Amino acid sequence: MSYEHPDTIVCPGGPMLVRDHPDSDRPVAAVCRCEKSARFPWCDGTHKVLPADQRPS
Amino acid sequence: MRTTTLPRPRGELTEHLFSALRAGGDFRGLATKTTGDDAALALWVLHELHYRGLTDIDDALEWDPQLLRVRRQLEADLEDRLRSRFHAPAGLSFVEDALDWIDEQDGPSLARHVHRNASRDQVLDLLAVRSIYHLKESDPVAWVVPRLGVRAKAALMELQYDEYGGGDPNRLHHHLFELGMEASGLDPAYDAHLDAVPLEALEQNNTLSLFGLHRRLRGAALGHLAAFEATSSLPSRRMAEGLRRLDFPDELVEYYTEHVEADAVHEQLAVRTICAGLLAEEPELEGDVWFGAYTCLDLESRFAHAMFARWGIEERAA
Numbered sequence: 373m374s375y376e377h378p379d380t381i382v383c384p385g386g387p388m389l390v391r392d393h394p395d396s397d398r399p400v401a402a403v404c405r406c407e408k409s410a411r412f413p414w415c416d417g418t419h420k421v422l423p424a425d426q427r428p429s
Numbered sequence: 430m431r432t433t434t435l436p437r438p439r440g441e442l443t444e445h446l447f448s449a450l451r452a453g454g455d456f457r458g459l460a461t462k463t464t465g466d467d468a469a470l471a472l473w474v475l476h477e478l479h480y481r482g483l484t485d486i487d488d489a490l491e492w493d494p495q496l497l498r499v500r501r502q503l504e505a506d507l508e509d510r511l512r513s514r515f516h517a518p519a520g521l522s523f524v525e526d527a528l529d530w531i532d533e534q535d536g537p538s539l540a541r542h543v544h545r546n547a548s549r550d551q552v553l554d555l556l557a558v559r560s561i562y563h564l565k566e567s568d569p570v571a572w573v574v575p576r577l578g579v580r581a582k583a584a585l586m587e588l589q590y591d592e593y594g595g596g597d598p599n600r601l602h603h604h605l606f607e608l609g610m611e612a613s614g615l616d617p618a619y620d621a622h623l624d625a626v627p628l629e630a631l632e633q634n635n636t637l638s639l640f641g642l643h644r645r646l647r648g649a650a651l652g653h654l655a656a657f658e659a660t661s662s663l664p665s666r667r668m669a670e671g672l673r674r675l676d677f678p679d680e681l682v683e684y685y686t687e688h689v690e691a692d693a694v695h696e697q698l699a700v701r702t703i704c705a706g707l708l709a710e711e712p713e714l715e716g717d718v719w720f721g722a723y724t725c726l727d728l729e730s731r732f733a734h735a736m737f738a739r740w741g742i743e744e745r746a747a
């Protein structure tokens with residue numbers, strides 16, 4: 373049996389996970405999609421405090 | 430590697446247990462049931478035999494049948510207490526709903542206090558108390574790995590690899606905390622502050638070890654991990670800003686800024702790949718995953734109340 377292991381995972385309301393991102397040392401990076409992160413381009417959790425309509429779908 | 434020196438006993442059980450450990454074993458527990466600090470410290474010390482060992486205590490006692498029986502009784506009592514506090518959220522799916530559910534739980538926040546109001550002494554106290562957790566960060570979860578199916582196992586290792594520095598010892602998280610403590614003038618050994626650690630923090634620790642050491646509780650271990658990661662990124666930012674406000678050294682600030690970024694990844698992985706993998710392979714563990722997540726938040730909120738009380742802080746003002 374083989375399993376799905378995508379290069380990217382979109383998290384509803386939050387970041388996009390990217391495996392082996394060329395600019396990150398981490399095995400998986402979280403790329404900000406709400407554009408409000410203080411550590412842009414990386415997600416820093418800020419999306420959680422945004423009103424629902426400003427969170428990425 | 431420095432091992433743990435036996436702390437000061439906190440009652441009859443730890444007095445007898447520690448004497449027996451020094452004498453090489455032969456301890457069957459007390460005739461009466463022990464609770465509170467005394468029970469929590471006894472369990473913490475017995476678990477320590479499975480981590481890095483105790484100074485001048487025979488390593489073979491890790492598997493001493495009488496001590497295991499004492500440990501088992503203390504663990505059963507702890508698990509009963511945790512389960513009696515647990516209310517399963519109705520009608521939610523962990524994979525779909527856990528992150529939102531965790532956001533909605535609103536406990537007292539030590540990070541918010543550190544951010545704006547805490548004094549330097551309060552922060553030093555908090556660091557000392559939390560050190561027993563941070564200095565073995567991720568180790569209890571490592572025990573879960575061989576108990577998982579293929580999907581959950583690969584997913585957990587993807588997260589743990591980051592916790593352990595991606596192969597670079599200089600980036601290993603519990604080592605970063607050690608560097609931060611050292612730079613702040615605190616002894617970075619995790620036994621150094623044990624006598625100052627309150628019951629609530631011992632129980633947080635004991636719960637992690639309980640979930641990690643028992644294959645039966647693998648669902649709870651991963652639910653706990655998810656809740657822990659999902660309540661770390663924003664609070665770590667507040668911690669970092671509070672530490673800067675109080676002029677703590679960069680090494681310590683760095684530990685927290687690393688967690689702002691790392692745990693923004695880990696919270697997603699914990700739910701979307703780790704718990705999702707576990708529950709795809711073993712759907713019957715959904716209840717235990719919630720139990721672990723609930724317990725993580727519950728223990729943290731009890732710990733925060735205890736610290737505010739210890740500092741004489743009225744909580745509405747905190």
Ligand code: FES
Pocket residue numbers: 385386387388403404405406407408409414415416417418419420
């Ligand atoms: S998506 Fe998380 S901070 Fe923007």
Ligand SMILES: [Fe+2]
Pocket residue numbers: 566592602688691
């Ligand atoms: Fe970490």
Ligand SMILES: [Fe+2]
Pocket residue numbers: 592658691692695
């Ligand atoms: Fe983490």
